[in-house]
Amino acid sequence: MAARVVTVNRDTKPGVYPILVGMGITLKNMVKTMFGRSAATIQFPEQKRNTSGRYRGIHILTQREDGTPKCVACYMCATACPAECIYIEAGERPEATIEKYPTRFEIDLLRCVYCGFCVDACPEEAIFMSRENDLVGTSRAELIIDRDRLMERAKLGEYGPGYRPTDHDVRRPVRIAALERLKQEHGIVPGPPSR
Numbered sequence: 001m002a003a004r005v006v007t008v009n010r011d012t013k014p015g016v017y018p019i020l021v022g023m024g025i026t027l028k029n030m031v032k033t034m035f036g037r038s039a040a041t042i043q044f045p046e047q048k049r050n051t052s053g054r055y056r057g058i059h060i061l062t063q064r065e066d067g068t069p070k071c072v073a074c075y076m077c078a079t080a081c082p083a084e085c086i087y088i089e090a091g092e093r094p095e096a097t098i099e100k101y102p103t104r105f106e107i108d109l110l111r112c113v114y115c116g117f118c119v120d121a122c123p124e125e126a127i128f129m130s131r132e133n134d135l136v137g138t139s140r141a142e143l144i145i146d147r148d149r150l151m152e153r154a155k156l157g158e159y160g161p162g163y164r165p166t167d168h169d170v171r172r173p174v175r176i177a178a179l180e181r182l183k184q185e186h187g188i189v190p191g192p193p194s195r
């Protein structure tokens with residue numbers, strides 16, 4: 001099929017009419033914004049944007065009923081993480097059914113790309129994301145968030161949970177890839193979930 005060619009006559013002078021139309025649209029939007037109707041901006045930080053329940057904000061480590069982390073230090077999230085920003089050290093738990101727990105679990109939020117792969121890869125539903133997106137710090141160290149901070153997210157009530165395991169079909173490829181890498185690179189084959 002022949003391409004449709006449009007020839008634009010650039011010699012025609014547009015005149016002032018299109019300029020006046022453009023100015024009118026600008027003025028109309030300015031007045032709307034000034035009087036608070038249809039404003040594209042919000043009064044941050046007093047006002048927060050409503051974000052989706054699948055928003056990928058700062059992480060949350062979930063807890064068991066006794067307050068200990070649900071995480072079993074399997075390294076699946078750290079293996080799936082494309083930014084390599086999760087650091088875990090494992091300790092042993094006394095229970096026979098739960099072998100390990102993280103004695104250290106850190107996420108470097110300055111390296112994180114908020115992809116959610118860690119959530120997808122986790123077999124225990126131990127790591128979720130929140131809708132919090134405005135954590136600030138005065139040093140790099142403050143934005144490396146540790147296990148206890150991840151477990152006690154003071155602002156969670158205000159922001160609510162974000163991306164979390166709800167869609168198993170989407171998560172499966174990430175988990176399979178993480179399992180494969182764990183096996184190939186570290187010789188680790190994680191057992192079934194502890195529940």
Ligand code: SF4
Nearest residue numbers: 081112113115116118
């Ligand atoms: S959201 Fe992505 S980049 Fe951030 S810690 Fe999780 S896997 Fe890594």
Ligand code: SF4
Nearest residue numbers: 071072074075077122
């Ligand atoms: S994948 Fe889940 S259980 Fe495994 S180390 Fe990460 S948070 Fe813990």
